[in-house]
Amino acid sequence: MLTYSFDHIGKMPLYEYLYRCIRKDIEAGRLQVGEKLPSKRALARQLGISTITVEGAYGQLTAEGYCRSLPKRGFYVTEAARVIQREAAQGARAGEQAVLAREAEPPQEDEAPAYFVDFAEGGVNAENFPFTTWTKLLRQVVAEEADALIERSPGFGAIPLRQAIAAHLAHFRGLVVRPEQIVIGAGTEYLYSLLVQFFGRDKRFCVENPGYGRIRKIYESCGACCLRADLDEAGVWPAELCAEQAQILHISPSHHFPTGIIMPISRRYELLGWAAAAPDRYIIEDDYDSEFRLTGRPIPTLMGIDVEGRVIYMNTFSKSLTPTIRISYLVLPEALVGPFTRRLGFYSCTVSNFEQYTLARFIESGAFEKHINRMRTLYRKRREKLLSLLRRSRFARNMEIVEHGSGLHFLVRFHRAGSDASVVSRLAAQGIHMRSLSSYYAASSPEEREKASDMQHLFVLDYSSVEESRMPEAVRRIERLWERP
């Protein structure tokens, strides 16, 4: 019998706490492979919680492969869970485990997905990835450039890919750079770590607050001090950067995540002015989803209007292609190419030649442009469908949509739906993953906590992975936030 205390739950949603308790029991071997979990109703009654909460926890366990649901029979601990059972592993005799590992089944496809829809984690649906073109180009590369594939690329990336990206940037972003200014890396996270090594751990980095918590985490894990700058409606303010003695500022002026702010040109020049005012100030311009500006005219990059060489531009193919091909790049201002090469040129490139050469052809052949256009149309339809469903919803008067017409997410304010934590957990229990704006805001001082309370009731909707066919049902589930129990 599963008995858990909810005394130490803290701020975690109830369903997530329950999921963690059960997972711990599976990992520790207290729940054995093949063992049946109690029915949702029974466990809910026993713990004095709602069946929806239990459903949320079981859904998560199923999605992660710890258990599986057999129709009309209930939930069982899977074989797959066995390989992650520490007790089992430690007790097993030598040799048996490799066999176990082989036998372990991945989660079955007929199991329920983690969430019915996920507005928190963007992503690409498999049916939208251009597999046919990609594999065709890869075969071409293998047939025509086998030698190049096996020969080590320069540390900053294969020349054909850097040439293709330079041409792409000139065409799509009006950003004219030499291929030699481009550094290819296995994901932006890896490139952040190079930037810390380059600028030095003694520099004061600064990120936007709210923002992707991970960026700060990486700078700090790499040993740099990382400040957080609050935003007004135009983004980060130079005055605060000066007050905090920030040196390396990391921002997304084209489309801030999660607020959606598009930094106006005046603020851009102010920030360039801030950077130019001292010799060791630089701006890292993270242009992560600029390909998907869906309305209005494109805004020039910070790097494009910078004449002082203080902006490092960064972008990724995670949004425009798929996050599971790990290719990102940064563009160095001309004057930093030499110092960067001298300091970090000894590193090997982290991206496979096979994918660098394939991507180079994908861009050169025009397939990338075609793909972006197709995805832009798809995303525009998704955005419009979702916006229209929300506007026509039964509780539309309780929803206020905050959108700036850019990128792959927007904000929505829910009135009279309860606290952020309760909205998130009630939605999760229904299979809807959504994060509140406040959860992206790190508040440590009293002023920051006050600011955080201003952000209440705002939620981030990233619709990039949400299929249109699921949207009506998703909105129906959201409507339940206002239904009487």
Next chain:
Amino acid sequence: MLTYSFDHIGKMPLYEYLYRCIRKDIEAGRLQVGEKLPSKRALARQLGISTITVEGAYGQLTAEGYCRSLPKRGFYVTEAARVIQREAAQGARAGEQAVLAREAEPPQEDEAPAYFVDFAEGGVNAENFPFTTWTKLLRQVVAEEADALIERSPGFGAIPLRQAIAAHLAHFRGLVVRPEQIVIGAGTEYLYSLLVQFFGRDKRFCVENPGYGRIRKIYESCGACCLRADLDEAGVWPAELCAEQAQILHISPSHHFPTGIIMPISRRYELLGWAAAAPDRYIIEDDYDSEFRLTGRPIPTLMGIDVEGRVIYMNTFSKSLTPTIRISYLVLPEALVGPFTRRLGFYSCTVSNFEQYTLARFIESGAFEKHINRMRTLYRKRREKLLSLLRRSRFARNMEIVEHGSGLHFLVRFHRAGSDASVVSRLAAQGIHMRSLSSYYAASSPEEREKASDMQHLFVLDYSSVEESRMPEAVRRIERLWERP
């Protein structure tokens, strides 16, 4: 007219210094695209050096695409050089450069390769990479697991690949681990940076001296203090580690690079004893070419005989497959899995799903084992051929071969061939790339400098990328070291 002073050449080989001077002139635009370089003979006469030195420099420039050789006409600065001309780039009008980049020609295939043979840089020849199997498996993966390819993998790598590696390690190395202990990363260099983040920059890392200079460079670039431990005939000595207060020791006990030392079991236990004697001591076991032990019985891994959980095992597919598919992994001792996950679990995996899933199938299907066996046969033949050519060479009495029957390189001592620097530069001028053992040794104290002088006249021969057909000519060129001028 090219005029260079050799006053500040330092310890650099003459040909390399000359190559750098000319490259600088090309990059700075002092030598223009299409410009003809002076003939080898003319430049040699003008600078008072040998034509062989000029040949070495021109060869390097050609290999890197800065110039090309037209039969019977001489050497010309290429179009490709244009994209790396800083002056040209800065002067060009907006928009023109992306076009330039597109037009830039890569080095032509009919140009001479960088070296006739390269004993310094190991590698894989394109004809030995299993392209057909690899692309077949990739197509299978795309056809059967498209969803998995597009869905984010766990941060430490896709489960199927970690399972396949666990089974492989059990089978080939007798190392029994759970897939959850394995962390996949885009190359060992990236994994080193994770280890610094995990253990902390306040720890005293220690590498072998002589050794791969790059390992120390990376630890230091990531902010850790990195000591160097001298070796005796069995490897690093525990007493020195204690004296230096080392904490995290990075070694290759199976086959040390470059000395070829295979650490005897007694020293292994001594080092495990050293690690167990204090709570914060760990050993990183770098098993980079263990698949290619060509003679004798395999030696168990340090991790396999460690009962205290103080060894992190590392390996790579760079040697066994190709360095241009960037996949390496580390295996954590059971007790570090939790702390490692808590500290670094937020990172995204740096390897593309496409290649993780393809490699998983490559291993599972037995193709990897087959490939290793094929390569082992090939390398054994290469090794034997090269050894036999050296032993039968006209100057065999001046060569002493030092080999331990393991891995992809061995040492050779050249008697009466001159200083290490002169041997290296004379060989380079003939298209033979070879590094001296002493060049892998970092000497800063007088004792170390004395030790370095003991290493004189020893050279490292990595034959993994040297085709058999070129070996007779390579040995003929080596023989010229002893010919009268």
